[in-house]
Amino acid sequence: IQLTESGGGLVQPGGSLLLSCATSETTSNWYSIGWFRQAPGKEREGMACMKSSGDELYYEPSVDGRFTMSRDDAKKMVYLQMDNLEPEDSGIYYCAADPSGFPANYYCTGMISFDPWGHGTQVTVSP
DSSP: OOEEEEOOEEEOTTOOEEEEEEESSOOTTTOEEEEEEEOTTSOOEEEEEEOTTSSOEEEOTTTBTTEEEEEETTTTEEEEEEOSOOGGGOEEEEEEEESSOOOHHHHHTTSSOOOSBOOOEEEEEOO
C-alpha cells in the first residue's frame, strides 16, 4: 500500500485544517491507519489511530476533542480534521498503515509499529 498526505499549510491559532491521506488500496478491514506528528527536535508521536475494522479509534490526549479521524472507503481516503489548532500542533504530519488489527492505542503509543509511511505534510500554526 502507498500513502500520500496533503492538506497541510499555515494557519492561525484557533483555526482548522483538514489533512488527507490517499491510499493505493482499500484500508477497510485490511489496514489499521494512523496519523503521526513530528515536531522540530522531537520524536514522531501518534496523534490518531484507527483499527482496521474501523470500530476503534484512539486519540492522543492533547488532541482528543479537537482532532477527528475518519475514513472514506469508496474514495480510498483517510482524513484528519484538526480544529482549534494551537502552535504546539505544528510539525510534519504523516499517515501510516499496517496490515493487522491490534487495538488502536497499540499503534499510537508505539507498541506496534506502522509500515509503510507517507512522506508527510507540513502544518504550521502561527499568528
